[in-house]
Amino acid sequence: MSGKYTIIDGQNVSESVPSVPDPGLTTVEFTAANDRDLRLLTQAVEEAYKGVECGDGRPFGAVIVHKNRILVSCHNMVLKYKDPTAHAEIVAIREACKKLKEIKLSECEIYASCEPCPMCFGAIHLSRIKRLVYGAKAEAAVAIGFNSCIANGSKGTKLYNKSNLEIIKLDVSFAEQVFHNTKGKFSL
């Protein structure tokens, strides 16, 4: 812990706000899409549709790019693997590490169709991925029935206090439409 957070009574966390902006604090940047980001996020969203269509999982996709080359493109595998942790980002990180024979993905970027849940967000930090680009807000998934606990991933980033992760939320609508278009086609 950096000292910015104080545990009180083992339960309540109080935050002392630094007087100057903390350069190590992760922030989410909202941005219009450039062509490259748009193309890769589109692929992640296509994965989300594919995963539902083939019955592998729920409508979430992820793409990992290594040095400007697509290393992994995959989707949620929770239903096929009977594994509640087989979220698209987790599947992608495991596959990328295997392919690179590394446990650090510091030269990689991840494109996620939806804002990562806390588990995936933690995994992205642990993997040292340098850049996260996502489309839908997690609240859009919650709106069709997903557990509300998934909606606190990036909002919790300050608890990780990492300086090396750039987070971009692309301002696109097609990423959230996937939830409406697949609703009822998979089991929750």
Ligand SMILES: [Zn+2]
């Ligand atoms: Zn997740």
